[in-house]
Amino acid sequence: MMIKIQKENFNVEEEISSIKKIHSNVGAVTSFIGYVRDNNNNANVESINLEVYEKMAYKQFEKIVEKTNFKWNL
Secondary structure (H helix, E strand, O other): OOOOOOOOOOHHHHHHHHHHHHOOOOOOOOOOOOOOOOOEEOEOOOOOOOOOOOHHHHHHHHHHHHHHHHHOOO
């Protein structure tokens, strides 16, 4: 399983192609792409700041991987 957090812009097609080259036996790739609305609670949204606590995020990802591996006998 490959999990990646990055701050730089990226091209989704290039990322998927890269995964396919490294893991040719993979049958699926999932991703989440979100969009920021231009208004919230009747007020214009001018900017948004996203933060991630990487250590905690990866810890939670590891739990998800463990559950998945157990469920699917991987």
